[in-house]
Amino acid sequence: MQINQHARLSCAPMMDWTDRHCRYFHRLLSREALLYTEMVTAPALVRGGALHLLAHSPQEHPVALQLGGSEPRELAEAARLGAQAGYDEINLNVGCPSDRVQSGAFGAVLMLQPGLVAECVAAMREAVDVEVTVKCRIGVDEQVPEEALPAFLEHIRGAGCGRVTIHARKAWLQGLSPKENRDIPPLDYDLVLGMKRAFPDMHISINGGITTLEQARGLLDAGLDGVMIGRAAYHDPASVLADADPVIFGTGSRSDPADVVRRMIPYIDAHLVQGGKLHQVSRHMLGLFSGRPGARAWRRMLSEGAHRPGAGPDLLLAALAQVAPGQVSQAG
Template sequence: MEKYIKNNNKEAEAKLRSNARLSVAPMMDWTDRHCRMFHRTISRHALLYTEMVTAPAVIHGKRAQLLDYSPQEHPVALQLGGSDPAELAQATKIAADWGYDEINLNVGCPSDRVQSGAFGAVLMKTPDLVARCVEAMIAVSPVEVTVKCRIGVDDQLAEEVLPAFLRSLSGAGVRRFTLHARKAWLQGLSPKENREIPPLDYPLVHAMKREFPDLHLSLNGGVATLAQVQMHLDAGMDGVMVGRAAYGEPMDVLGGADAALWGDGAPRSPFEVAEAMKPYIDAYLGRGGRLHQITRHMLGLFHGRPGARGWRRVLSEGATREGAGLPLYDRALAEVTRGL
């Protein structure tokens, strides 16, 4: 039985590496379960990530609220935040019961709240601690443990720090990394500025793939189109993670991905996506949910198309109202179907 499970995990990891050719970044307040279901409706193959959940929250908080998701979201990865090996191991063990396809450790978030908890990007300064964390997680995890990190922080020399970091963590057992191609400035820049001001260093990330050919490396940061995704894949990267573009203009990035990256049929149109979301919306409303909790993630569905402004206006103004449901959703959809 042990050999079967090990082989089965290898097969699962190989499939997940294929899915990781394109992934959607974990984004606080954005990539909740409704957002992920919407993205899954657009792409059947892209790897999706949860918002970051801290290890103490998993251990002591409302687990169902934090960890529940729809089975249709697979492949889906849970991102954990923390810096205590024992806590992270316990949270990983708990999360395993929810059946996530991957557990990811956050070593990239630069926010003050994360820094005060001694995790996120600040961990780039303590690779030995991170190595102990991932060793503890790997020891109890039935699925692959991965790391998302920056290329460095503050005044660190990224070309020295990053390869040493990868070497340390790969020695601890991590085989798959997502590299955000910007340094993080932990003092003086806001989290928003940390997404825009530190310069991108794609050549360094590409060089890491050449230096560590046996590691699975995905590039993150500044990628806004499917053409750019393909450019980095053609340059040798194993995968590309897209963030805000996949959220704001989801069809531009995810819409053609299945056909272009996995050879899986013709892409759905945004109208087909909107119709396909209706059963999920109806079921959620039937459980007492609110329409805006889903549609706030869908405002960019018709980005760049005639009627997109009307779609956004109807949903933004009406979906928060008491009793808003599929009739309002259909009125919003009528704004973009008028021009067909």
């Protein structure tokens, strides 16, 4: 399956959440969905030599590296390092509204400089053979999205970018916190759908406020090429990812959450042998049984026990035993 097909459903890059342990766990739930790293800044890789930020497991593929930056040559070098590390796609962040990102002159503030974004995309594409993509907003601050977004897409398409993910909200760089920017600006799905009609040759995915596979199917049926889900995929991964392969991709069957817990054991064992801690992995699994009988006991046991010295797979299995028998027995 080509990476554009995997992009029919993707898990959004989320700082402090979509680390390598989270991605390994998500991959056990869905073989097909495209996974993204947390944003990694180009200066950290190129100037800081923080190549450990590129570490990932072969089992994570297809997996994309999201980069933050605004200097074309530096982004090109960071993209090259990412491609050498084995990532299937390099994505440029033009959507993050955090103060830290603004001070570095990248993220959503780049919506104001589409020409510079085009230069960055062109430099990155020249440096790597894997696909270079962009994740953006519909606009920032006083921009009129109906004018700013098509102009932005024209620029990046002209630089050779064929795939873009659009967070269907404005970002207010002044007056709203990053958290508020995820919820307060209104969603405009119609504008993103209009961009697909205006740019039929581009692969356009939509992000923002999507919580169910039913919503995702509706947006795909409406003509979009892909749907990216963030917080819902993290907090209730089974509801989004366990059914993703049959529902979105027409492959395989539903993943059984209890079986996924058991399949995480060898990974956790290896992590502990290398000096890691259980909670570094298990924190991403707290929502696995969300809304199901026994979910509260599962969360409580892991939350309270995973930080304790010597905590290991036995705790995970004990927590699994707290889930209603019907859930566990599905693993067969």
